[in-house]
Amino acid sequence: MAQPFVKKDDDHDDEMEYSPFMGIEKGAVLQEARVFNDAQVDPRRCSQVITKLLYLLNQGESFTKVEATEVFFSVTKLFQSKDTGLRRMVYLIIKELSPSSDEVIIVTSSLMKDMNSKIDMYRANAIRVLCRIIDGTLLTQIERYLKQAIVDKNPVVSSAALVSGLHLLRTNPEIVKRWSNEVQEGVQSRSALVQFHALALLHQIRQNDRLAVSKLVGSLTRGSVRSPLAQCLLIRYTSQVIRDMSNHGQSGERPFYEFLESCLRHKAEMVILEAARAITELDGVTSRELTPAITVLQLFLSSPKPVLRFAAVRTLNKVSMTHPMAVTNCNIDMESLISDQNRSIATLAITTLLKTGNESSVERLMKQITNFMSDIADEFKIVVVDAIRSLCVKFPLKYRSLMTFLSNILREEGGFEYKRAIVDSIVTIIRDIPDAKEGGLLHLCEFIEDCEFTYLSTQILHFLGIEGPKTSDPSKYIRYIYNRVHLENATVRAAAVSTLAKFGFMVESLKPRITVLLKRCIYDSDDEVRDRATLFLSVLGGDGTLDADKDSKEFLFGSLEVPLANMETSLKNYDPSEEAFDINSVPKEVKSQPLAEKKAQGKKPTGLGAPPAAPASGFEGYERLLSSIPEFASFGKLFKSSSPVELTEAETEYAVNVVKHIFDNHVVFQYNCTNTIPEQLLERVNVIVDASEAEEFSEITSKALNSLPYDSPGQAFVAFEKPAGVPAVGKFSNTLTFVVKEVDPSTGEAEDDGVEDEYQLEDLEVVSADYILKVSVSNFRNAWESMNEEDEHVDEYGLGQRESLGEAIKAVIDLLGMQPCEGTETVPSNARSHTCLLSGVYIGNVKVLVRAQFGMDSSKEIAMKLAVRAEDVSVAEAIHEIVANG
């Protein structure tokens, strides 16, 4: 079978397959490499062999250590040849072989000789090779030559040294930093690329010195930069400086904006694009600042060059997420891009249009998209479907045409991810727009009649079970559901049985018929299906008393109160024993998802879409830790643990942060301490807490840390008692006390005698937010309406002058420590009013929902109307109190 698969096609094909490397084999090439050792070097032959070696490496072949060393040693012999072409190949192969440091010695003298050669090409390449392979000690030896090379009159040599400097900065920053004078000279070079490389290196050298960077930018923006690449760099650095300045609270006229704007008129398109992008990405960019950038991007949209069109539409797409109005001027140009040959451009254009379009253009747009959908790949289609979903939420009145579109594409061919995106979108629309429900459910029913994805079928069946019985004519869905019992695999059959049962339970008139259907299912071939059918038959056959009804309802429709991810971790940790698994032990807190995009997923019903892969919270870890300490075991169930709060500055001798653990009657501070001094061992580490500014708290116990060696963190604890169920607040000042023992670094042994010492830590506060758990709700409106309206507490507050609405909202969220719902914590950047929805669980396990409406007037004064509903009126009052005191 060693005979290769010879092509029996025509000669033409054979000729196409010709390759000088046909049948090349590593062993043979390594043999050939022995010519490098010949006394009389044949440059041509050697170049060919090197090319073959490079070819092998390039195709992913790897050499063993021995092979590589052997090749490397023989290659070094080729330095004796004076042939420039061969030398060029030698440089290349040395870089590819990346020799180890003990081998490098062999070539350094040859390369150093080349570095001082009269031939420019030798100098430039020797620098690049040498800098790639040497270490710090050798670098100091050649530093002098490198500095010379930077100011070499040949730009190629100078660039080689500068680029090498950029690479070396990562490994030997202290050496490269000594070159700034030479680099500075490079910035003034006539050669475009030398200027570019010098500017990049100079900035890298100074990047940690804000003032120096700002000076650099200030002097260069006055116009000494010629190369377009260098100009692009300068624009990047300028936006960085602008960002830093605004971070440091300097307001007023934005510095350097004029420079960015002037770059929009540069002759190189590369620079125009960079500047336009920089402007669109400015923090809090105003529409006046945005306009010139949008104008040049609009011109790019009709460029004959695909790259320019792509760059422009990609930038505008980003802008449309935050400033949709600014982009509307480009809509006409964008519409013509829907038919662009390049499908990436077309997709970006469509999704941008969907974001910026107004209500009247929806129908026209949908018509254009329909033609477009058939000839793009699934991954593009998903992007479009997602955009349509958000469009539908934005213009609920247009649901009809959007729903038709979605149901049409649902019927067409497509992979799982694509179909799932469509189904998710339909479900979202059904949830948000009541009028769309009946039609949407029927579309889904039709889809499961011919659906090859078990996952989607079961999800849809589940959803039907919840929504179907509430429609005007539930019976029309039964046929679709029961068909599943005949036609599908066991998983889908089981789901269908559950759905049938839900209909039977909710719709009294259907109960007898459903019972008949379920009875047929008890002869199913699959265990699970039979079990479910039997179970539901007995539930439906219940005596109809109020209690039994309530139980069955809870059983059929009750939602799992804990996040699935937490449930999963708890189950994994569960050790099968006498004790049964207790669902109450599963933590309810969801890890907050910081990105707005991820929030959108939270909006999806829990039944559909994969459960969010929330990272396992540290909560269980804390809980286990605390319950293992006897002193705290009697405190009961842990309610909440805060995230660590730093009590020391970064890079101090001792790093300490604290985690606040809240129990019903107690608060435990967990001090995580790290000793950063290798020569010290700390013993009897304790934290002395002064609670004089926290009247409601009294210290009951503390647990010292016996020994804290270098770099292995340990914990000390202090526990306080507080009134039960009350959100007591207060300020605590902390002092770290310990015994220091010197450690002999050579033996690692500590001296016997120690000195007592103490270290002042920063203050710590217990705030109201510590008493509220971030717990999200899947559907805020439902949850809100299910709470008693009578118990609603509304009040208005003035929040004073703020930079922006977003800042005010963040302050309120931080103050309350609640979970923002449905992505309402993000504010469109120029909005003047906004509503934010929050949910949480207050100490004592009381559910709280907050609807906060914010408004901003022209003087940036912010007013807030806060409506709170809670399961307990006193808690709603407590929330208002928190806000009033905050």
Add this chain to the structure above:
Amino acid sequence: MELPPKVKNILLLDSEGKRIAAKYYSGDWPTNTAKEAFEKAVFSKTQKTNARTEVEVTALENNIIVYKFVQDLHFFVTGGEEENELVLASVLQGLFDAVNLLLRGNVDKREALDNLDLIFLCFDEIIDGGIVLETDANVIAEKAGINSIDPNAPLSEQTISQALATAREHLTRSLMK
């Protein structure tokens, strides 16, 4: 964004997506298998497009890829998604034109394989460790084209003069447009 523009890789594939030459500058694809998978994805995504007159562009796995085809050769340059497409395009154009100069206008797979050393040198002259070294095709071709001064060499001084002649021709053509 504070760093200079970075190129993640340069690829030269044949009309079946097989690697002729490739150079990776980022650690995003640590193994050869990962590299091949990426090349396959890039190739199949761009295969049906017409990138023979203008440089084309697409996005894949948070990367921006610019590409251009000639005969049975497919050239690609990849950068991060925050990268300036036009910088990547200028790198690609520089590579493309330099190869054209070095192969004296006969740019196809066979010529490329026959002169693979020149292709490797070309890559080496355009990008150094991900940083753009040079984008001017004439300069690149001149630097990569320095070949043997040995009379026995296959491409002697003639190469340089020919490369320059082609360069001149190229220039005239672009001026006449």
